[in-house]
Amino acid sequence: MAENLTTSSPPTADVANLNWCFDSSATHHMTANATSLPNAHPYTAPHIACQIACYGKRTTQDVWHAQLGHASHSVFTTLLNKYHLPLDGTIVSNKNCHVCPLGKSCRLPFEYRQSHAQFPLALLHLDLWGPAPISSNFGYRYYLSIVDDNTRFTWLYPLAKKSKVLATFIHFKKMVENRFSSRIKQLQIDGGGEFTSKLFLTFLSDHGISHQISCPYTPQQNGVVERKHRHIVATGLCLLAQSCLPHSFWVEAFSTAVFLINRLPTPQLDHMSPYEKLLQRTPDYTFLKSFGCACFPHMVPYNMHKLSFKYVPCVFIGYDDHYKGYRCLDPISGRIYISRNVIFDETSFPYQQPQITPTAQSTPASQFDIGPSLDSSQINISTSPAQPAPIVLDSSSVNPFASPPPSDPT
Numbered sequence: 001m002a003e004n005l006t007t008s009s010p011p012t013a014d015v016a017n018l019n020w021c022f023d024s025s026a027t028h029h030m031t032a033n034a035t036s037l038p039n040a041h042p043y044t045a046p047h048i049a050c051q052i053a054c055y056g057k058r059t060t061q062d063v064w065h066a067q068l069g070h071a072s073h074s075v076f077t078t079l080l081n082k083y084h085l086p087l088d089g090t091i092v093s094n095k096n097c098h099v100c101p102l103g104k105s106c107r108l109p110f111e112y113r114q115s116h117a118q119f120p121l122a123l124l125h126l127d128l129w130g131p132a133p134i135s136s137n138f139g140y141r142y143y144l145s146i147v148d149d150n151t152r153f154t155w156l157y158p159l160a161k162k163s164k165v166l167a168t169f170i171h172f173k174k175m176v177e178n179r180f181s182s183r184i185k186q187l188q189i190d191g192g193g194e195f196t197s198k199l200f201l202t203f204l205s206d207h208g209i210s211h212q213i214s215c216p217y218t219p220q221q222n223g224v225v226e227r228k229h230r231h232i233v234a235t236g237l238c239l240l241a242q243s244c245l246p247h248s249f250w251v252e253a254f255s256t257a258v259f260l261i262n263r264l265p266t267p268q269l270d271h272m273s274p275y276e277k278l279l280q281r282t283p284d285y286t287f288l289k290s291f292g293c294a295c296f297p298h299m300v301p302y303n304m305h306k307l308s309f310k311y312v313p314c315v316f317i318g319y320d321d322h323y324k325g326y327r328c329l330d331p332i333s334g335r336i337y338i339s340r341n342v343i344f345d346e347t348s349f350p351y352q353q354p355q356i357t358p359t360a361q362s363t364p365a366s367q368f369d370i371g372p373s374l375d376s377s378q379i380n381i382s383t384s385p386a387q388p389a390p391i392v393l394d395s396s397s398v399n400p401f402a403s404p405p406p407s408d409p410t
């Protein structure tokens with residue numbers, strides 16, 4: 001490894017006594033002098049005893065704030081101190097953000113219930129939200145949220161109909177039980193007909209899953225999932241406000257919100273993130289990007305025409321569950337590309353520019369009530385056509401913790 005030393009300075013002490021710093025963006029680069037690495041900063045991982053340096057692009061506090069879904073200042077400082085996020089400049093405690101008030105109109109409710117299940121999947125909280133005041137681009141009007149009591153990890157499934165709840169739960173059960181080699185033991189549900197139907201309860205009984213049904217008008221019995229639901233909606237509204245995307249993109253915004261919330265430290269887990277609690281590893285924050293910003297996926301693997309442009313201007317609409325890649329919307333064609341090879345411009349948000357004509361009618365944020373389900377008379381179904389299926393340009397392995405593929409809305 002000696003021939004690959006990147007430092008130009010001669011060793012000044014016995015090499016065994018040096019704190020060696022590795023350049024994490026390349027292989028075989030190491031130095032005893034951190035100042036010889038551009039943008040080097042301390043890095044501490046739970047299972048790495050030595051002190052290393054991490055090369056990463058430094059990002060301003062404002063960009064981090066946008067990438068993290070407008071997380072609170074306390075969450076950001078926790079991340080900064082715990083994971084040493086590469087910050088460009090110094091942190092400002094009272095920074096004003098014009099987006100946060102649009103999504104976070106109220107404080108999150110207090111979580112009454114403090115005790116946690118002992119193991120993942122021992123107790124799950126289920127809740128169905130909807131109907132949404134505006135249909136999503138794929139025709140979804142509901143979402144099923146499933147929160148693991150032990151880790152607070154959340155899965156979100158957009159649904160076209162309430163009747164999809166059982167089939168979605170069956171898929172979810174297979175996925176998590178296979179992944180974690182454990183069985184779902186108990187559910188906390190409310191008295192909604194989708195959970196108390198004979199079919200649903202029979203399925204639980206047949207698989208030895210016990211359930212508790214919360215009493216009407218006793219929100220403390222649903223504190224875990226209620227708080228999570230409000231957090232999802234508040235964060236999703238911030239992402240929509242930041243991007244100026246039409247509200248028919250609420251599924252993309254809410255899915256991204258869950259992706260981020262799973263990676264944010266929470267006091268309920270002693271400032272650990274649900275991701276880390278469940279998977280026993282630190283989330284990677286360096287690949288996060290600002291929802292709704294301009295992006296340019298590399299088109300060569302898909303576009304075979306020799307005179308075609310290699311990059312197409314798109315809008316970043318979240319992280320793909322099934323392929324480890326970024327979801328990029330071509331606003332002209334309406335196509336969604338999934339790729340890891342993407343160039344981002346986080347200073348530009350194309351839907352903030354008047355020349356982009358949204359394909360669906362925007363809805364005021366106030367229509368996304370974060371309280372109980374909305375009255376059906378408030379539903380304003382968009383007539384925008386469903387988008388074509390995403391095109392996978394390049395990606396790595398399938399994410400085993402993903403939601404199922406979007407079901408046919410019809």
Ligand SMILES: [Zn+2]
Pocket residue numbers: 065070097098099100
């Ligand atoms: Zn903000």
